[in-house]
Amino acid sequence: MGGRSRLVNRAILRTLSQHSSSSSSSPSTLPASGSGANAVREEVKSLGRAGGAILGSAVDESGARKAQWGAGWVFAAAGLVGMSGGAVGSLHTQAEEEPKASIVPEVARPASKPRVVFVLGGPGSGKGTQCAKIVDSYGFVHLSAGDLLRAEIKSGSPDGTMIQNMIKEGKIVPSSVTINLLKKAMAESNTDKFLIDGFPRNEENRADFEKVTGILPEFILFFDCPETELERRLLGRNEGRVDDNIETIRKRFKVFIESSLPVIDHYEKIGKARKIDATKSREEVFNAIDPLFRPFLETDLQRATEVLLKGIDSGDLSTYERFCDPGMTAFEPEASGHLVKGLDFHRFYFNKKVAGGNEAENFRQSTVTSPVVTLLDSNVGLVTYTRLVQDRSSSEVKAYNETRLWQRKKSALVVYKKYLLLHCKSLALDLGMYQSVTMTYNGGYSGTNDWSTHGKGNVQMKEEEKRAARECTQITRRPPKVKSFQFFVPTQHLMGVGFEPSEDSLAKPTNMLPAFRGLRDIQLSHVHQRNQNKTRFWRTHSSPTTCTSRHLDRH
Ligand SMILES: Nc1ncnc2c1ncn2[C@@H]1O[C@H](COP(=O)(O)OP(=O)(O)OP(=O)(O)O)[C@@H](O)[C@H]1O
Numbered sequence: 001m002g003g004r005s006r007l008v009n010r011a012i013l014r015t016l017s018q019h020s021s022s023s024s025s026s027p028s029t030l031p032a033s034g035s036g037a038n039a040v041r042e043e044v045k046s047l048g049r050a051g052g053a054i055l056g057s058a059v060d061e062s063g064a065r066k067a068q069w070g071a072g073w074v075f076a077a078a079g080l081v082g083m084s085g086g087a088v089g090s091l092h093t094q095a096e097e098e099p100k101a102s103i104v105p106e107v108a109r110p111a112s113k114p115r116v117v118f119v120l121g122g123p124g125s126g127k128g129t130q131c132a133k134i135v136d137s138y139g140f141v142h143l144s145a146g147d148l149l150r151a152e153i154k155s156g157s158p159d160g161t162m163i164q165n166m167i168k169e170g171k172i173v174p175s176s177v178t179i180n181l182l183k184k185a186m187a188e189s190n191t192d193k194f195l196i197d198g199f200p201r202n203e204e205n206r207a208d209f210e211k212v213t214g215i216l217p218e219f220i221l222f223f224d225c226p227e228t229e230l231e232r233r234l235l236g237r238n239e240g241r242v243d244d245n246i247e248t249i250r251k252r253f254k255v256f257i258e259s260s261l262p263v264i265d266h267y268e269k270i271g272k273a274r275k276i277d278a279t280k281s282r283e284e285v286f287n288a289i290d291p292l293f294r295p296f297l298e299t300d301l302q303r304a305t306e307v308l309l310k311g312i313d314s315g316d317l318s319t320y321e322r323f324c325d326p327g328m329t330a331f332e333p334e335a336s337g338h339l340v341k342g343l344d345f346h347r348f349y350f351n352k353k354v355a356g357g358n359e360a361e362n363f364r365q366s367t368v369t370s371p372v373v374t375l376l377d378s379n380v381g382l383v384t385y386t387r388l389v390q391d392r393s394s395s396e397v398k399a400y401n402e403t404r405l406w407q408r409k410k411s412a413l414v415v416y417k418k419y420l421l422l423h424c425k426s427l428a429l430d431l432g433m434y435q436s437v438t439m440t441y442n443g444g445y446s447g448t449n450d451w452s453t454h455g456k457g458n459v460q461m462k463e464e465e466k467r468a469a470r471e472c473t474q475i476t477r478r479p480p481k482v483k484s485f486q487f488f489v490p491t492q493h494l495m496g497v498g499f500e501p502s503e504d505s506l507a508k509p510t511n512m513l514p515a516f517r518g519l520r521d522i523q524l525s526h527v528h529q530r531n532q533n534k535t536r537f538w539r540t541h542s543s544p545t546t547c548t549s550r551h552l553d554r555h
């Protein structure tokens with residue numbers, strides 16, 4: 001069996017074994033009912049919406065939601081949401097259940113939009129070889145268009161003979177056939193990160209894929225290698241492929257130059273091509289690729305943290321336990337400086353919550369601010385952030401500086417892309433460190449929140465605040481409808497952007513948005529100082545929000 005076939009088969013086997021192992025392990029299955037689990041689902045669902053992409057969804061008998069894209073599913077056509085380094089975490093995780101969802105123990109499902117990297121280069125340039133390494137290090141699913149087509153021939157499909165003839169001639173199979181195979185494979189996979197190898201091979205492939213799926217690649221890898229070296233490699237590959245003979249090889253080179261290079265040029269023009277010198281050794285090539293994939297892991301770790309916090313907020317102990325390595329260590333505020341090992345201690349938080357009243361009253365809301373992800377290697381990473389926690393039942397706000405150490409374990413039951421929590425440190429903060437901030441924005445930013453019921457909806461706006469809010473209406477066509485809230489931003493976050501906290505500017509916490517979500521793109525980088533009356537404005541670059549901060553003496 002050829003190297004590539006082995007790859008695909010490995011991916012299929014892995015998927016199958018996940019299905020079979022999960023079907024026999026009911027304890028790790030997301031509870032079909034239970035308000036905690038439902039709260040996580042609902043919350044994560046709404047996060048997906050907030051991210052701008054709406055998936056069709058259905059609830060199966062077990063309460064698990066099924067994504068509806070791919071074969072028979074609907075590919076969302078909204079723009080991709082990039083990872084934000086802003087003040088608030090980019091909470092766009094979409095908890096999706098895969099088709100066999102009720103038996104799969106994953107609580108956090110792929111983001112609403114698959115993240116795709118196309119892998120292109122001449123025949124024999126090492127695409128399949130490098131994809132195997134990327135899969136190992138970064139947890140992508142590798143889909144080789146050529147392998148899918150060869151599998152289609154073997155399956156005895158009605159298209160088989162046509163595909164076989166085209167491959168023998170080194171020609172490119174019609175897009176409709178290849179795209180259908182890709183869509184099906186993506187829909188059957190339980191991930192949202194795909195390496196699509198050997199596709200798009202021509203302009204028709206590219207345009208049709210975009211049209212049908214609405215997906216633009218994050219970037220493309222282009223393995224650059226001269227024909228002499230390609231020919232040497234292909235003739236030495238020895239995998240029994242019908243097209244690895246000198247006659248077909250030459251035809252494939254011609255097709256690559258005439259049809260595939262223009263596609264690479266297209267991505268070059270839009271800044272998405274990453275050219276790799278493929279003449280180097282396998283290891284050197286991988287070293288050149290490696291840094292390009294690290295941001296995917298950073299996003300995954302940030303999402304894992306956000307989904308974990310949703311589980312904690314909803315009091316869902318079973319979700320929490322599935323996220324944690326059984327030997328997890330922690331420094332928790334209530335442990336008075338002691339190192340806590342194992343999960344027993346953590347149950348205290350969940351019990352405390354239940355003892356305190358009914359679930360609806362106790363439902364908490366965590367807001368992640370200033371997240372920083374540091375990768376220690378391709379499997380281990382630290383997520384640090386300041387977490388603001390508000391109980392739904394009161395306006396009390398608590399704040400913690402938290403660090404979570406995650407490790408991706410191949411053997412782990414899928415929780416969030418196989419990440420397990422190894423260590424956490426939570427340090428309670430004095431809320432005196434927080435600066436009260438009033439935010440104004442124009443209505444319509446978030447369709448899921450009724451902002452008027454939160455925060456200080458009736459604050460009297462000053463003229464300049466209204467003007468600042470109006471400025472941001474350029475971004476949305478909806479009429480300005482200014483509202484205002486009070487929330488808290490860590491004082492240290494405001495430093496370095498021209499804000500000087502002083503004694504009298506430290507506000508007493510009185511209220512906080514139950515959801516910071518709408519602010520996640522905020523970047524406190526553009527400071528307007530209209531200092532005369534001690535009002536400071538700053539605007540985000542990327543979202544229709546305007547923030548004003550006021551000193552206490554104006555409240
Ligand atoms: N950097 C490298 N140096 C030398 N040989 C390599 C290198 N990378 C891959 N090879 C070898 O070259 C051959 C072709 O590699 P591979 O199958 O990964 O290419 P490919 O781009 O996927 O080809 P195709 O498009 O035909 O499927 C294989 O035998 C592989 O072991």
Ligand SMILES: Nc1ccn([C@H]2C[C@H](O)[C@@H](COP(=O)(O)O)O2)c(=O)n1
Nearest residue numbers: 145146167170171172173198199201
């Ligand atoms: N998008 C694609 C990808 C592949 N094919 C056909 C034609 C190729 O010569 C053959 C082998 O592909 P490889 O394994 O070298 O990537 O499969 C196609 O028609 N369209």
